[in-house]
Amino acid sequence: MSITGEVRIEGLRKSFGGHQVLRGIDLEVGKGEVVVVFGRSGSGKSTLLRCINFLEEPSEGTIEIAGIRVEGGGHRTRKKRELIRQLRIRTGMVFQDFNLFPHLTALDNVIEGPVTVLGRRRREAEALGRELLEMVGLPDKAASYPIQLSGGQQQRIAIARALAMNPKVMMFDEPTSALDPELIGEVLAVMRRLATELHMTMLVVTHEMGFAREVGSQMVFMHEGEIIEHGPPARVLSDPQRPETRRFLEAVL
Amino acid sequence: MTPDGDGGARAAPPPAPPAPARGRRERLELFSSRVPFTLKLAAVWATILGVLALLFAGADFDTDWMREHAGFIARGLTWTIVIAVASIVLACVLALLGALGRLSRNAIAVGVTSFYTSFFRGTPLIVQLFLIYLGLPQIGINLGDPWADWLTLDVFTAGIIALGLNYGAYMTEIFRAGIQSVGHGQSEAAEALGMTYRQKMRRVVLPQAVRVIIPPTGNEFIAMLKDTALVSFLGASLDQMEIFRRAQLLGRADFRNLEALIVAALMYWGLTTVFQYFQLRLERRLSKAYVRGTAGVAVAGERARPGT
Numbered sequence: 001m002s003i004t005g006e007v008r009i010e011g012l013r014k015s016f017g018g019h020q021v022l023r024g025i026d027l028e029v030g031k032g033e034v035v036v037v038f039g040r041s042g043s044g045k046s047t048l049l050r051c052i053n054f055l056e057e058p059s060e061g062t063i064e065i066a067g068i069r070v071e072g073g074g075h076r077t078r079k080k081r082e083l084i085r086q087l088r089i090r091t092g093m094v095f096q097d098f099n100l101f102p103h104l105t106a107l108d109n110v111i112e113g114p115v116t117v118l119g120r121r122r123r124e125a126e127a128l129g130r131e132l133l134e135m136v137g138l139p140d141k142a143a144s145y146p147i148q149l150s151g152g153q154q155q156r157i158a159i160a161r162a163l164a165m166n167p168k169v170m171m172f173d174e175p176t177s178a179l180d181p182e183l184i185g186e187v188l189a190v191m192r193r194l195a196t197e198l199h200m201t202m203l204v205v206t207h208e209m210g211f212a213r214e215v216g217s218q219m220v221f222m223h224e225g226e227i228i229e230h231g232p233p234a235r236v237l238s239d240p241q242r243p244e245t246r247r248f249l250e251a252v253l
Numbered sequence: 254m255t256p257d258g259d260g261g262a263r264a265a266p267p268p269a270p271p272a273p274a275r276g277r278r279e280r281l282e283l284f285s286s287r288v289p290f291t292l293k294l295a296a297v298w299a300t301i302l303g304v305l306a307l308l309f310a311g312a313d314f315d316t317d318w319m320r321e322h323a324g325f326i327a328r329g330l331t332w333t334i335v336i337a338v339a340s341i342v343l344a345c346v347l348a349l350l351g352a353l354g355r356l357s358r359n360a361i362a363v364g365v366t367s368f369y370t371s372f373f374r375g376t377p378l379i380v381q382l383f384l385i386y387l388g389l390p391q392i393g394i395n396l397g398d399p400w401a402d403w404l405t406l407d408v409f410t411a412g413i414i415a416l417g418l419n420y421g422a423y424m425t426e427i428f429r430a431g432i433q434s435v436g437h438g439q440s441e442a443a444e445a446l447g448m449t450y451r452q453k454m455r456r457v458v459l460p461q462a463v464r465v466i467i468p469p470t471g472n473e474f475i476a477m478l479k480d481t482a483l484v485s486f487l488g489a490s491l492d493q494m495e496i497f498r499r500a501q502l503l504g505r506a507d508f509r510n511l512e513a514l515i516v517a518a519l520m521y522w523g524l525t526t527v528f529q530y531f532q533l534r535l536e537r538r539l540s541k542a543y544v545r546g547t548a549g550v551a552v553a554g555e556r557a558r559p560g561t
Binding site for chain 1: 436438441442443446447448449452456457460461541542544545
């Protein structure tokens, strides 16, 4: 199956106060794989993604991305902070509500990472930025501010912003949930291109089952902080093994 | 009948109600509603100024004296402005550090900044002025040689430090609120890109916080422009006197107190008005990215017209 694990999650646990949100997650994502995570709200899907790039500190467990290995839990020492930063640089994140920088134009949003974090020259970064805007189908919106763009356009800019860091893995946290129905297609189309043309390694939390069936290489069903079903989309969607999975699929399909 | 079948709406006009007799008051209200608001506003201002002018005329002011000596008082403008600008710069630096300290998880930073804001908001500005001007040299003398020199400040420096420290303490809260007004998602987006704390603050959080910080900071600056008058209580040589001190001195010498003070008041007022104008322009510029519509700049320009 996965030859070189681009992402490896071992024994990941997370509690908020006394409440256990993740109860021991093990997951490996190979290069170029698209893993679709689904499950009821509160099952821990978002927390899983947020623990992977340490937006939430895992209570226990290890995250490894592209050779950078970080232990969860404990104090964030200077050394650990730097390790987390290296891990984040290699990980693109797309949020449910976009989180574009409202004071910057679309192009400046895209090049902010390369210029500030990677120290690229502005002119070079702009050339790359325009290419990425072209890729997400918004070459004429470079000078627009986020407030002047639709939700679908903002999310595509957010994808371009994450891609500009040339990440090894892209994570999507319910990328279409905040969108009006007619805008979902344009965002999914960009994500599909990422998977099929760029062979990007992707971790996607979504309930878009059509997308999962088409480009997913693994599907992961989460229930009460655990992965209770895991397999290729065709199998999971047509023949779920667990009653919880079946009930959920009946509800969303 | 109209050809396009909207006759339904027009058919059978309701019988006109008998025109009620309009009272004097109602006619006045109706007339008033037709006069543009700005015109009414101008009329009110003109009336206020007219009444004041009458009072002035009645008070038998020595306007010749005012004209003659306005120049002397105006020479204090430079000092007033220099003190205010230097103090606000110091205050902004302290407020930024204070806000970042208050929001940090470092015990030293939180401790130092909470002590700072507590003390300087909890004691009167005039006391702080004298503490720095008269109190510090005393400490310096007790400490011995190099300190005595360093801690003995001239009026001007003591005034700037006291005003800066005092206003910085108040503005810490303004800056803190501004920083907190930037959504948590912005921080996460910056962190997800791999930004350090510094980069996140400089590139993402502070540029957005500035929009929230500017209006109340302008307010503080206006208050400070006027509080520079307190510096004169420390006493100053003639070439370092600001507006109020000059007005006081001159008014007493010639027994034209009211005239001198009115000249000073008008100068403060003029100064704050000019400053408010620039603040408004700055705020418009900063809101450029937050205006919907394809040409944000043009829309902002449109709005600028009635105000100016």
